[in-house]
Structures are given as C-alpha cells and as structure tokens.
Amino acid sequence: MEFLKEALSHPKFTLLRGDLYFGDDLSNVFVGVDAVFHLAANADVRFGPDHPARDLEQNTIATHKVLEAVRKAGVKKFMFSSTGSVYGEAKVVPTPEDAPFPIQTSLYGASKLACEGLIAAYAESFGIKAWIFRFVSILGPRYTHGHVYDFYQQLLKHPEKLVVLGNGYQKKSYLHVSDCVEAIHKSISKSTDLVNIFNLGVDGYCEVRDSIGWITEEMGLNPELVFGTESKGWIGDNPLIHLNTTKIESMGWKPRFTIEEAVRDTVRFLSSNPDLFSQVSRNETI
Numbered sequence: 102m103e104f105l106k107e108a109l110s111h112p113k114f115t116l117l118r119g120d121l122y123f124g125d126d127l128s129n130v131f132v133g134v135d136a137v138f139h140l141a142a143n144a145d146v147r148f149g150p151d152h153p154a155r156d157l158e159q160n161t162i163a164t165h166k167v168l169e170a171v172r173k174a175g176v177k178k179f180m181f182s183s184t185g186s187v188y189g190e191a192k193v194v195p196t197p198e199d200a201p202f203p204i205q206t207s208l209y210g211a212s213k214l215a216c217e218g219l220i221a222a223y224a225e226s227f228g229i230k231a232w233i234f235r236f237v238s239i240l241g242p243r244y245t246h247g248h249v250y251d252f253y254q255q256l257l258k259h260p261e262k263l264v265v266l267g268n269g270y271q272k273k274s275y276l277h278v279s280d281c282v283e284a285i286h287k288s289i290s291k292s293t294d295l296v297n298i299f300n301l302g303v304d305g306y307c308e309v310r311d312s313i314g315w316i317t318e319e320m321g322l323n324p325e326l327v328f329g330t331e332s333k334g335w336i337g338d339n340p341l342i343h344l345n346t347t348k349i350e351s352m353g354w355k356p357r358f359t360i361e362e363a364v365r366d367t368v369r370f371l372s373s374n375p376d377l378f379s380q381v382s383r384n385e386t387i
C-alpha cells in the first residue's frame with residue numbers, strides 16, 4: 102500500500118499515514134522533501150518484556166526503513182524523537198548528552214539507542230544533517246498515555262482509591278508538549294553540527310507523590326493511596342530522571358511550563374476530552 106499524505110495546518114508540513122514495519126511503500130514519498138521528522142514508534146516502555154521483538158521491529162527496523170527512503174530520495178535533514186530512556190539508570194545526574202555510555206535497562210531504550218546509532222552513521226555516510234531529541238515524558242494537550250492518563254483513568258473508575266506502581270518516591274521529569282515543539286524549532290534553526298543531539302526537558306523533577314497531589318487536587322478528590330514497596334514501578338522504570346538541559350537552553354530556549362503546570366494542564370485536557378477513555382489504556386512512556 103502507498104503512504105497517505107495528509108495536509109497539516111502549516112502549509113509547509115505534510116503528515117504521512119502508513120505502516121513502516123509491514124512494508125507500506127516508502128519509495129517515492131520523500132522525493133522533493135526538505136526534511137523528515139520521524140516520530141512514529143512503539144512508545145510503550147512497561148510492556149516491552151511481554152513483546153521482545155516489538156521495539157526492535159517498530160523502532161529500530163522501521164527507522165532504518167525511513168532512513169533508506171530518506172537517503173534514496175536525497176533528503177538532507179532528518180529529525181528523530183529519541184528518549185531519555187537511552188540513559189538507563191544514569192550515573193551522572195542531571196544527565197548531559199555526553200554522559201558515559203549507558204547500560205540499557207529497557208528494550209524500548211535499547212531500540213531507540215540503536216536508532217540513534219543508525220542515524221549518526223547515515224549522517225556521516227550520506228551527508229544527512231540529523232537532529233536527535235532525547236525527550237523526558239511529554240505532557241499537555243492530545244496526551245493519550247503515561248502516568249497522568251493511568252491515574253486519571255483509575256480515579257474515574259474508583260475515585261476513592263489510587264493504586265500506584267512503586268513506592269511513589271520515583272523522581273521524574275516532564276515537559277509540556279508546547280515547550281517541546283518550541284525547543285525542536287529553536288534547535289533546528291540554530292544547530293550547526295552534522296549530528297545534533299539534544300536533551301529536551303525541564304531542569305528539575307518531581308516525585309510521583311507530588312504529581313498525585315496535583316492530579317487529585319485538579320479532580321477534586323482525596324483518595325486512599327496504595328503504594329508498592331519497590332523503588333521502581335516496573336522493569337525499566339527509572340527511579341531518577343533529570344536531564345541536563347544546558348545545551349538546548351544555550352540556544353535561547355526556556356520552558357514556559359513548570360512540571361506542576363504541565364501536570365495540571367494535562368488533567369484539564371483529559372477532563373475536557375472524556376472520549377479518550379473509551380480507548381484501551383496505554384502505558385508509561387519515556
């Protein structure tokens with residue numbers, strides 16, 4: 102099948118719809134294109150061990166297919182959504198882009214790191230300028246998966262009780278989607294290297310317990326909180342995420358939303374979009 106091209110509100114951008122892994126035909130879709138933003142992925146971290154091939158297929162192999170189509174079409178700019186998960190349980194916190202080569206703790210992170218390797222090699226081999234963005238978890242409008250979604254959904258079903266994976270002291274960083282988009286724009290206009298790697302996050306973190314406080318307050322609830330005993334909620338859950346964002350800030354970018362504002366904005370988005378909860382529950386991403 103051919104990829105479908107869908108116009109977006111910005112006249113310069115087109116959204117492609119199709120299946121990257123099961124072989125929809127990418128051969129001509131990038132001809133005449135200036136830049137490709139590759140965002141499609143399996144973004145579930147938590148259930149990686151239940152599907153050991155999925156991250157490899159939907160992330161690494163799919164990314165290789167996109168890179169090949171980009172190369173063949175002569176596209177010279179490639180942007181990629183990686184993740185802070187590539188740092189595993191980082192030894193250096195706040196974690197900079199050039200942190201010591203990390204031990205991988207999730208199939209998702211490993212598959213994204215493999216993508217990063219391919220992208221850098223394609224950049225060097227074929228003169229494609231590349232941007233690799235390592236996001237923390239993204240919050241805000243159009244949010245469909247992650248801890249705020251899961252907690253909100255639980256509280257809709259049973260407002261008197263919230264079950265939390267892990268002991269609630271996990272320290273996590275979050276970025277509002279509008280700040281994420283602005284950071285991407287800023288970095289693209291100012292980067293000069295062939296391969297440009299950026300952490301995208303806020304300079305700080307909150308504990309899961311803080312986030313629960315903001316979510317329940319926004320919902321006007323005071324549930325019984327049932328915590329686990331472990332410092333991690335699941336395999337690959339990183340108990341401390343705090344990325345060093347000096348590099349993107351040196352380009353003149355600053356986030357406008359604090360973590361608290363981003364969490365509260367997400368709850369308000371979920372409250373005004375009840376249809377989202379007829380969909381199947383998704384999982385934590387980063």
Ligand SMILES: NC(=O)c1ccc[n+]([C@@H]2O[C@H](COP(=O)([O-])OP(=O)(O)OC[C@H]3O[C@@H](n4cnc5c(N)ncnc54)[C@H](O)[C@@H]3O)[C@@H](O)[C@H]2O)c1
Pocket residue numbers: 119120121122123139140141142143144159163182183184185235236237238239240245247386387
């Ligand atoms: N949301 C976050 O907190 C976060 C954090 C770090 C990185 N990221 C990365 O940002 C990107 C976007 O994340 P998101 O949260 O919007 O995820 P999402 O799951 O909402 O969107 C990913 C999209 O990719 C599509 N997709 C998956 N496999 C595909 C394939 N083989 N062919 C075509 N399409 C395919 C899915 O159908 C989905 O529409 C992903 O690359 C994700 O890994 C997200």
